[in-house]
Each structure stands twice: as structure tokens, then as C-alpha cells.
Amino acid sequence: MSGCAIQVRDVSKSYGSVKALDGVSLDVRPGEMFGLIGPDGAGKSSLYRIVATLQHPDAGSVAVDGLDVASAYRQVRDIIGYMPERFSLYPYLTVRENLEFFASLFGVSVQSGYDLIAPIFSQLERFPDRRAGALSGGMKQKLALSCALIHRPRILLLDEPTTGVDAVSRSEFWDMLATLRTQGITIMVSTSYMDEARLCDRIALIHNGRILDTDTPARLVASLDERLFDASAGDMYALLSQLRGYPGVTDCYTFGATLHVVADASFDPVAATAALTARGLSCVSITPAHGDIEDLFIKLMGHES
Amino acid sequence: MNDDKVISVDGLTKRFGSFTAVDSISFDVSKGEIFGFLGANGAGKTTAMRMLCGLSRPTAGRGSVAGFDIATQAEDIKRHIGYMSQKFSLYEELTVRENVRLFSTIYGLSDRETAERAAIMFDRLEMTSMRDTLVSDIPTGWKQKLAFSVATIHRPAVVFLDEPTGGVDPLTRRKFWELIYRASSEGMTVFVTTHYLDEAEYCHRISIMVDGRIKALDTPAALKKEYGCRTMDEVFRSVAGGAVRGQ
Numbered sequence: 001m002s003g004c005a006i007q008v009r010d011v012s013k014s015y016g017s018v019k020a021l022d023g024v025s026l027d028v029r030p031g032e033m034f035g036l037i038g039p040d041g042a043g044k045s046s047l048y049r050i051v052a053t054l055q056h057p058d059a060g061s062v063a064v065d066g067l068d069v070a071s072a073y074r075q076v077r078d079i080i081g082y083m084p085e086r087f088s089l090y091p092y093l094t095v096r097e098n099l100e101f102f103a104s105l106f107g108v109s110v111q112s113g114y115d116l117i118a119p120i121f122s123q124l125e126r127f128p129d130r131r132a133g134a135l136s137g138g139m140k141q142k143l144a145l146s147c148a149l150i151h152r153p154r155i156l157l158l159d160e161p162t163t164g165v166d167a168v169s170r171s172e173f174w175d176m177l178a179t180l181r182t183q184g185i186t187i188m189v190s191t192s193y194m195d196e197a198r199l200c201d202r203i204a205l206i207h208n209g210r211i212l213d214t215d216t217p218a219r220l221v222a223s224l225d226e227r228l229f230d231a232s233a234g235d236m237y238a239l240l241s242q243l244r245g246y247p248g249v250t251d252c253y254t255f256g257a258t259l260h261v262v263a264d265a266s267f268d269p270v271a272a273t274a275a276l277t278a279r280g281l282s283c284v285s286i287t288p289a290h291g292d293i294e295d296l297f298i299k300l301m302g303h304e305s
Numbered sequence: 306m307n308d309d310k311v312i313s314v315d316g317l318t319k320r321f322g323s324f325t326a327v328d329s330i331s332f333d334v335s336k337g338e339i340f341g342f343l344g345a346n347g348a349g350k351t352t353a354m355r356m357l358c359g360l361s362r363p364t365a366g367r368g369s370v371a372g373f374d375i376a377t378q379a380e381d382i383k384r385h386i387g388y389m390s391q392k393f394s395l396y397e398e399l400t401v402r403e404n405v406r407l408f409s410t411i412y413g414l415s416d417r418e419t420a421e422r423a424a425i426m427f428d429r430l431e432m433t434s435m436r437d438t439l440v441s442d443i444p445t446g447w448k449q450k451l452a453f454s455v456a457t458i459h460r461p462a463v464v465f466l467d468e469p470t471g472g473v474d475p476l477t478r479r480k481f482w483e484l485i486y487r488a489s490s491e492g493m494t495v496f497v498t499t500h501y502l503d504e505a506e507y508c509h510r511i512s513i514m515v516d517g518r519i520k521a522l523d524t525p526a527a528l529k530k531e532y533g534c535r536t537m538d539e540v541f542r543s544v545a546g547g548a549v550r551g552q
Binding site: 038039040041042136137138160163164165166167168169171192193194195207236237240253254255256257294297298301302 | 344345346347445468471472473474475476477479482483486487490500501502503506507525526536537538541542545546548550
């Protein structure tokens with residue numbers, strides 16, 4: 001099919017008895033920032049390896065820019081830039097050597113791709129002769145991204161680029177991705193941080209090898225149609241135990257500074273506040289809440305099991 | 306020293322050559338407290354935690370953990386604390402029961418104590434039917450809960466959790482924190498690092514390390530008020546945003 005940057009159709013992949021991918025289908029549109037959101041073991045890296053032509057699916061097909069990843073793998077490799085989950089550079093080569101090596105693999109010069117990587121690479125220019133293995137985590141990540149971009153790929157595949165990275169560096173990394181997106185590069189990025197979902201144009205939620213849902217973050221959040229409340233009290237753990245068995249409450253879980261209460265029509269927050277206070281809880285507050293991707297993920301996981 | 310202080314450090318410092326990884330940090334953690342130890346990458350968290358666990362000797366300063374001196378009684382500290390990290394916690398090629406037995410023996414529990422505590426643990430975790438399954442074959446969520454229970458089978462005064470929930474799904478992450486709440490309500494002190502800032506809200510107090518020093522330390526509510534932020538995420542960015550290291 002034309003019009004898709006990446007088209008995944010009914011892809012399955014097993015390793016022995018473990019089913020890593022179970023009939024996965026998705027379309028990534030040209031120029032979009034597409035997020036693959038799911039926990040460790042969901043199947044994200046397996047899907048990346050298949051799209052990156054490094055592994056065959058057991059069933060199903062994948063096309064990149066209309067090219068089949070199995071039969072046209074050489075052409076596909078020129079189109080994509082792939083940054084695997086694990087640090088993928090040569091630790092004993094210097095910053096400059098790594099960049100030159102990856103450029104030479106694709107038969108291009110560092111100069112020809114330099115303007116694209118300049119905003120990312122500029123902080124590394126201060127130490128071109130430092131070995132990649134001696135860089136800090138944030139710097140390794142910037143070098144790996146530069147190496148994945150040096151041949152000017154149209155499609156960038158990023159597998160969990162922000163895992164284990166602190167909140168400040170994570171947000172800097174997403175700023176870099178936003179800049180790349182304005183250059184027309186299609187980005188498929190995976191993450192286990194649900195809060196990063198809202199930075200994508202569209203996302204697919206993946207769990208146990210299956211896609212739970214695909215849409216824009218806003219539309220997915222809007223699909224949460226239950227009544228949702230924020231609840232807090234002096235003793236949050238006691239509040240959690242009490243609300244779990246409370247009439248009308250279908251689910252209750254921690255959510256940052258508050259609890260989220262999923263409830264049916266019979267639940268009256270005012271009456272519940274009074275009842276919980278009467279049971280000895282202090283400072284009880286139950287107010288309407290807005291859900292987010294994490295609420296949706298919890299709900300969809302519940303449907304699965 | 307006050308008996309209520311399970312961790313107490315004063316001017317704790319670690320230098321590697323000319324590099325000061327941990328630069329004179331001081332704080333106390335009380336019995337039953339959930340203490341969140343946050344910081345940017347490279348801030349010195351791991352080095353500080355290694356000193357608290359008796360794995361690395363401080364260059365300067367002093368401190369005690371679970372009633373033992375971190376400079377002179379490191380071996381006693383190792384026996385009286387629990388430790389769990391995302392990277393290592395259980396032996397995958399041993400069964401659930403074998404892991405429990407291995408750790409309880411390392412911690413010096415008798416056969417009878419091991420059997421008793423294992424039975425209670427399996428019952429609480431609803432894992433009795435999985436006792437003879439290899440750890441590599443049990444789902445992530447169960448592994449997390451088991452790892453925490455094994456790390457605390459000797460009922461230590463304090464358990465150190467190093468990014469225990471990295472990459473874990475939102476439901477499992479929450480179930481894990483309920484275990485932490487319960488341990489804390491039973492009087493165990495919990496010292497935890499995390500990159501999930503919503504989890505920082507669950508801690509009684511939070512410290513934020515920047516470039517080897519503790520830049521902020523208070524309850525989540527007080528920190529949000531002090532920095533005029535709505536969430537701990539904003540507080541963290543505001544405090545750690547100026548970090549020099551890790552760049």
C-alpha cells in the first residue's frame with residue numbers, strides 16, 4: 001500500500017514457547033512522530049528488529065516506504081536509521097571515529113549529513129577524541145542518535161532511547177526529536193514511560209505482543225468513558241484499602257499524589273467522603289479527575305487478563 | 306544516636322582521585338519512613354548508596370545504618386539490610402523456592418525460620434502454586450514482588466531499592482508500591498531511587514542530589530510549595546535542571 005512510511009500487517013514472532021508478537025498491525029504515516037508505548041517484554045524490540053530488517057517474522061509482512069523488509073532489505077537499510085535499545089557504538093573508538101565509521105558504512109561523508117546532526121552533535125564537538133565508552137549516559141545517547149542520522153535516513157527507528165535516563169535529559173531528548181520531526185523525518189519511538197506518549201502525534205499501546213489500541217493521545221484519553229475521581233486522605237494506604245471494597249468502586253490505584261478511583265453511576269463522592277471520615281480517616285477529599293494514557297493502559301490491561 | 310534513626314549520615318564524602326563523587330551529604334531517615342533518593346544521572350546516587358550498604362568506604366564523614374557504623378562495621382550492615390535493584394535481584398535459573406532458600410541461608414536463617422517465612426510469603430503473594438517454577442518462567446509482575454519479598458525475608462530494619470520499577474507496566478508498578486507501603490506500615494524503612502517522578506509522590510520525604518550534593522530535602526508537599534510547582538516532575542526539573550555533570 002502506498003502512503004505509509006511503515007506498514008506492519010499481522011506480524012507474529014515466537015522464540016521457542018514465548019510469543020513475542022501476536023498478530024501486530026499498524027501504520028506509521030510519513031512525517032509523523034509515532035510512539036510505541038508499552039512495558040518491558042511487551043514485544044517492542046522484536047518489532048523494531050523486524051522493521052529494521054534484522055530478523056524475519058514467523059508470519060505477516062512489513063513494508064517500509066512501500067518496500068518489503070524481507071525481499072528489499074538492502075534498499076530499506078538506506079532509508080532507515082536505527083538506534084537499538086542497548087548502547088550500539090564501538091566503545092574503544094573515539095567520538096569522531098564512531099561517526100566516521102557509520103558514515104562510511106552508508107557510503108557517505110560526515111560533512112554531507114552534518115547539518116542534520118549539528119544541533120545534537122554540537123555538545124560532543126568539544127571532545128572528538130574521547131572514547132565512546134568513556135562518555136556519560138546522556139552523551140552516549142546523543143552520539144548514538146548522531147550515528148543513526150548521519151546518512152540522512154527518511155525514517156528514524158528509536159527503541160527505548162530514554163530508558164534509565166533522568167527526567168531532565170529525557171525532556172532534552174524529546175526536544176531534539178521534535179526538531180528532527182520538523183525536518184520531515186518520520187520517527188517511530190518506543191518507550192515504557194507513559195508520560196512521553198503525549199509528545200507523539202499518534203501512539204500504539206502494546207502489551208504481551210498485542211496492540212491494545214492505536215490513535216492520537218487525545219482521542220485515546222477521550223475514549224476513557226468511566227467516572228474517574230482523585231481521592232486523598234491523611235493515610236493514603238488505609239484510604240486505598242477502604243476504597244477498594246467500597247460500593248460502586250470498580251477500581252482504585254495510586255496516581256502520583258492522589259489515588260484514582262474508577263466508579264460506576266451508583267458512586268456518590270460526597271456520601272463516600274462522609275462514610276470514610278466516619279470510619280476514622282482524616283482529611284478525606286474525593287473530586288472529579290481527568291484520566292490519562294496510564295489510566296487507559298491500566299483499563300485495557302484489565303480487559304486482557 | 307537516636308534509636309528512631311535507621312539511617313544517619315553526616316558529611317559523607319567519597320572521592321575518586323581528584324573527582325568528588327559524593328560531596329559531604331548529611332541526612333537522617335526514621336524507622337518506617339519511605340525515603341526517596343532522587344538525582345540526575347551522574348549526580349552520585351549510586352556511590353552514596355554503595356557507602357550506605359557497606360560496599361564502599363567513605364573518604365570522609367561518618368554515618369550509621371541499622372545501628373552499625375558504615376566505616377568500621379560494613380559486614381554487619383550487609384547482614385542487617387535488604388537490597389534489590391532492577392538489574393539484579395533473583396537467579397533466573399533457580400526455582401522460586403530455591404531462590405528463597407538461597408537468600409534465607411545467606412542471611413543466616415535456620416531451616417525452620419526459612420520454612421515458616423516462605424510459607425507466609427507464598428501465601429501473601431499468592432504464589433504457592435508457582436513454588437517449583439523457574440524464576441525465568443514467571444511473569445515480570447510476580448518476579449518484582451518475589452524479589453522484594455526475598456530481599457526482606459530476614460526482616461531487615463531497612464531495605465534499599467535501586468530503581469526497582471524501571472520498564473515495568475503501570476499496573477505492576479502500582480502493585481509493587483503497595484508492597485512498599487505495607488512494609489513501611491509494618492515499621493520497615495524503605496530507601497528508594499526512581500526515575501518515575503509520580504512515584505516520588507508516594508515517598509514520605511525526598512532528597513534530590515545534584516553534582517554530588519543534596520540540593521533539596523523535604524516532604525513532596527513541602528517541596529512543591531517551596532518551588533511553586535504542581536508536581537514532583539516540575540520540582541525535579543527545577544532543582545536538577547542546572548546539573549553540570551552527566552551532560
